[in-house]
Amino acid sequence: MNDERNDRLDRLETTLGHLLRTGVMSAAACLALGLIVSMAAGSTPLATTILKVGLVILMVTPLMRVVVSLVAYARMRDWFFVGTTLLVFAMLVVAWMLKP
């Protein structure tokens, strides 16, 4: 039981690693492309959009990590961690919803 749980956590760690790498690398690619476009053509709407897409991907990557963890804990029927992860998820959603 304990070993099986540890195996699942090991796999989750690897999955989250891939997710974080994909997120940060695609964000970096957008930011680099956006910078190149804005240097070549000035601060055009296109350049700004590409940069903003990169920044949003960057900010949403940790949120995705929380969502994937939530699914994994639900599959493990580890309800304490489902609850904990839901709390963290709720705070990240509130951060986007709150009007400053």
Added chain:
Amino acid sequence: MSLLSIAAVAAAGATAGWLGSLLGIGGGVFLVPLLNAGLGFDFRVAAATGLMTVIATSSAVSANTAGRNLINLRLGMVLEVASALGGLIAGYTVERLTKHTLSLLFAVVTAAIAALMVSRLDKRNVLAADVDPGALGGRFYDADSGRDVTYRVKRLPLGMLASLLAGAVSGTLGIGGGILKVPILNAWCGVPMRAAAATSALMIGVTAAASAPQYYARGDINPPIAAAAVLGVMLGSHLGLWFSGRTRVKWLKVLMAIVLAAVSALYFRRAFLE
């Protein structure tokens, strides 16, 4: 945005990222004063930019650490409840703080980080005997000692409190705040140094993601500046990791503690004389 200022921000990011990964404390504490005092950006713009680089560093570092059992996912998630709450509150309330308060806070925090860096120069892993890891503990293979290390988490409420404070500091000042909680997790909560650092590196991403959207919504994030800083920090921290295996960092820590003490003095001066 001029080419020159983009290049200057990228260079500041690369310097901060390089120092941060060499010292193992994240680059935010160097980037924010470089942008604010060095390049003249408003403190909130500097902090917002710092937060974006914190998220990038967190994702990149954790992607590299994942798969070695060093990241304690369950402990991290429990502590993130506190650190994300701290970040969320800070992101929402930071615009109500005056420049004086922000300068004073930054001065106090940089002084604390400088002191922590010097006091932990010879810190080694705490290697516990074989114990039952319990619900939140963990086990990983320690390459230094060549054996499995098992640990059990103690004094969880203290770890939660440290995470809440680190989250609030992170969201207010735009730094990761890892150096504020890693010593507490290590010294008082029984988490070995490498596991504490890896878990903290994962946590700072979610923590910063709880305050960054507020900065974004207020327009404190300048896209080309943030892009240049993020790319600079990613490049710089990569170089730092590459060097860290072959340089002795002790003298560098002392030197950078002196630099941080000077930064702290500068912000104390700003808080009281300007």
